[in-house]
Amino acid sequence: MNLLKSSKQRAIFILVILAIVAVSAVIIVVTAMENTKKEAHIANALQIISAAKSAENLGWEITEEGIDAYEKLNIGDMTDPWENEKYVVARVYKNAGGYGVELKSKGGQCDLDDMENLILTYDTRMCDEKRR
Secondary structure, eight states, X not given: OOSOOSHHHXXXXXXXXXXXXXXXXXXXXXXXXXXXXXXXXXXHHHHHHHHHHHHHHTTOOOOSSOEEHHHHSOOOOOEETTTTEEOSEEEXXXXXXXXXXXXXXXXXXXXXXXHHHHHXXXXXXXXXXXXX
16 A cells, blocks of 8 residues: 555655754754853853963962952953853852852853862753853
């Protein structure tokens, strides 16, 4: 028994399959783009932490109040991957959990607390609730 007897039925079947493939591809691309933005955000925070550690090795003190990473550390102009603009605030601080970073852009704020532990456990959900 042939389920697709007419050429019209075959054409509709092929179009449905192509539509399913296209929707799947769009979902994959959008997810990959969002993951890339999160990874870029993490890389920015890790760069700030690295600069803070270097400053500490030179005798600077990173406290719970933190320091302005733009003013005190040589980090350059980091951009928010979601806004594609320079962060308004880039601050690094130290607390019981390790280093924390506050990155604030025009679009919102994202505090990345206990950064090294987050990276080691591959927890990349750090800003979802606060960001979007």
